[in-house]
Amino acid sequence: MDFHQEDITTIHDFCIDVNKLEKKIKQLEQKRPACLIIPILYEEVENHPLQQIVEVLNRCDCVKQIIIPMAADNKEQYRKAAQFFSHLKTDHMLIWCNGKRVQNIIDEMKEIDLDLTGFRGKGMDAWLALGVASLNSYAIALHDADIVNYTSAIPLKLLYPIVNRDLNFFFNKGYYARVNLDKKTMHGRVYRLFVQPLMDTLHRELRCDSEILDYFRSFRYTLSGEFAMTSDLALNIRIPADWGLEVGLLAEVYRNATFKRVCQTDLGFYDHKHKKLGKDRTEGLCKMTGDIFSTFLRIITESSTTPISPSLLHSIQVKYKRRGQDLIRKYYTDALFNGLNFNRHEEETYVDMFSKVITKSGEEYLDKTHDMLLPEWTRVLSAIPDLREQICYAAREDAREFNGNVF
Numbered sequence: 464m465d466f467h468q469e470d471i472t473t474i475h476d477f478c479i480d481v482n483k484l485e486k487k488i489k490q491l492e493q494k495r496p497a498c499l500i501i502p503i504l505y506e507e508v509e510n511h512p513l514q515q516i517v518e519v520l521n522r523c524d525c526v527k528q529i530i531i532p533m534a535a536d537n538k539e540q541y542r543k544a545a546q547f548f549s550h551l552k553t554d555h556m557l558i559w560c561n562g563k564r565v566q567n568i569i570d571e572m573k574e575i576d577l578d579l580t581g582f583r584g585k586g587m588d589a590w591l592a593l594g595v596a597s598l599n600s601y602a603i604a605l606h607d608a609d610i611v612n613y614t615s616a617i618p619l620k621l622l623y624p625i626v627n628r629d630l631n632f633f634f635n636k637g638y639y640a641r642v643n644l645d646k647k648t649m650h651g652r653v654y655r656l657f658v659q660p661l662m663d664t665l666h667r668e669l670r671c672d673s674e675i676l677d678y679f680r681s682f683r684y685t686l687s688g689e690f691a692m693t694s695d696l697a698l699n700i701r702i703p704a705d706w707g708l709e710v711g712l713l714a715e716v717y718r719n720a721t722f723k724r725v726c727q728t729d730l731g732f733y734d735h736k737h738k739k740l741g742k743d744r745t746e747g748l749c750k751m752t753g754d755i756f757s758t759f760l761r762i763i764t765e766s767s768t769t770p771i772s773p774s775l776l777h778s779i780q781v782k783y784k785r786r787g788q789d790l791i792r793k794y795y796t797d798a799l800f801n802g803l804n805f806n807r808h809e810e811e812t813y814v815d816m817f818s819k820v821i822t823k824s825g826e827e828y829l830d831k832t833h834d835m836l837l838p839e840w841t842r843v844l845s846a847i848p849d850l851r852e853q854i855c856y857a858a859r860e861d862a863r864e865f866n867g868n869v870f
């Protein structure tokens with residue numbers, strides 16, 4: 464525990480009273496309504512974490528609406544998910560993002576040169592939901608569906624600094640210790656073993672050439688998928704559609720909001736479902752690290768004068784590896800002191816693998832800088848002013864046709 468402050472404001476949990484947060488958010492519901500987005504994959508329906516999330520949200524009256532953008536393969540899956548969410552008491556909307564109705568809308572956008580047909584996955588689903596959420600809310604929070612130790616403190620702590628007029632932040636990002644106290648394990652493998660050593664390396668490599676790296680380094684958990692922002696900000700940012708979502712989103716916030724209006728909040732301990740490492744750039748955590756690396760390269764290209772070259776990539780790879788190994792020694796010390804299980808060899812294996820991903824993903828970037836960024840909603844709305852209403856209509860019609868419901 465400390466009270467250290469970074470370039471952005473850090474809200475520590477010394478003795479936060481979540482009941483007080485809930486009361487205040489409720490009080491401001493008319494003037495500053497809040498919405499919660501939970502992107503899900505069909506597979507997550509009926510898994511224990513999502514069941515617990517629904518139970519907790521049924522006991523917490525903190526948001527006016529919950530939007531669940533979902534990827535499902537067929538109408539049986541859609542129906543099962545809709546039935547599952549019928550237990551959710553708060554007003555909610557399930558958006559079948561890869562269903563026929565929503566896909567038809569996306570296909571039609573192509574005709575006016577807004578081609579989003581190549582975008583799939585969490586980034587795209589979150590983008591759709593952010594647009595819909597902005598219709599009726601002042602503040603929007605988003606979190607994952609696989610959180611195993613979920614409590615109402617998560618949405619409340621995310622929304623409070625945005626909704627409360629005395630604080631008035633535009634963007635709030637959660638941070639936590641990814642430590643499972645029951646199992647005595649330390650997770651957050653991509654953050655600890657890839658993002659942190661990579662940011663340290665880039666910072667040294669580019670020296671003062673990129674201010675944005677100082678900003679990135681002031682976030683205590685760059686990769687947390689838990690954040691909240693104003694609707695206005697949500698409409699004005701471009702987010703990546705791949706695993707670069709969290710990093711790319713921070714870069715967009717940097718461009719659109721001053722440091723004074725950006726904060727991070729302590730969410731305590733956090734655990735979720737863990738992905739496998741994967742055997743190469745195309746799978747598991749390796750795919751995640753590759754996407755994150757190319758997002759960082761794009762951000763450097765946009766914000767510094769340093770050209771991305773094979774020699775720079777080589778130097779980043781070598782220095783990253785050394786920095787990763789140094790950090791493992793620090794994590795080991797922390798783990799030993801706290802009596803956590805810690806497999807030092809396995810951690811070294813991750814760093815070896817991630818350093819290979821740097822080479823592969825760097826080559827891909829030099830070969831073809833593909834733009835995985837979704838457009839700003841404001842731009843899209845200037846071309847199709849009722850796009851958000853069209854998506855709501857599609858969601859309602861899916862509910863009516865496949866589940867006999869009207870949202």
Ligand SMILES: O=C(O)[C@H](O)COP(=O)(O)O
Pocket residue numbers: 641650651652653654655686687735736737738
């Ligand atoms: O935040 C991370 O580092 C990645 O999401 C992987 O997390 P995990 O090691 O906790 O599974």
